[in-house]
Amino acid sequence: MxxxxxxxxxxxxxxxxxxxxxxxxxxxxxxxxxxxxxxxxxxxxxxxxxxxxxxxxxxxxxPPRRVSGPEACGLRHLALGVGDVAAALAELRGRGVRTEEVRVDEFTGKRFGFFFDPDDLPLELYEL
Structure with missing residues (x-):
């Protein structure tokens, strides 16, 4: 396979x-x-x-509620690739979406950040 x-x-x-x-x-x-x-x-x-x-x-x-958060046990999150994480997070904040600050992956040096859907599901933006 x-x-x-x-x-x-x-x-x-x-x-x-x-x-x-x-x-x-x-x-x-x-x-x-x-x-x-x-x-x-x-x-x-x-x-x-x-x-x-x-x-x-x-x-x-x-539907039953599920534990949420980027560090919760289980399937962690869905990550979406973007060209500019900071700009994408700023755009989401401007639309009223809850976001976290930009982080830097300590191993790759790439920038990423989390935002949350209406059910508080953590979604990640990862810079391509």
């Missing part, structure tokens, strides 16, 4: 409409498909980044 790349990351939203607006309008992800699954009372929204990597956004009735 040879893994090629990450195809998608899946996110469950507590408020589907708010998260849909965040990922499409604030982050600018392109809508690939949106489907309602009546048997699960659930929406599934497929979103794409320019390179084809996808984010699946789900809604479910009363």
């Amino acid at each position: 040879r893994l090629e790349r990450i195809h998608h990351a899946a996110i469950i939203a507590s408020d589907y409409a708010v998260s849909k607006a965040f990922y499409t309008e604030v982050l600018g992800l392109r809508v690939v498909a949106e489907n309602y699954r009546a048997e699960r009372d659930s929406f599934k929204l497929d979103l794409a980044l320019p390179d084809g990597t996808q984010v699946e956004l789900f809604s479910f009735p009363d």
Whole structure:
């Protein structure tokens, strides 16, 4: 077996409409498909980044809360590549998104920083 790349990351939203607006309008992800699954009372929204990597956004009735934070045990975060981390974080702050300060990776020297979606899911911007 040879893994090629990450195809998608899946996110469950507590408020589907708010998260849909965040990922499409604030982050600018392109809508690939949106489907309602009546048997699960659930929406599934497929979103794409320019390179084809996808984010699946789900809604479910009363999903349980999950521990969050960049240093929480489990799947840590989703990292997105950008040309200028400081500028991207400033743009997000200007749109009312909670962000952290720019950090520097001690091993690569690359800049990165975290911001948070409407459910407080930590997302990372990593400078390419």
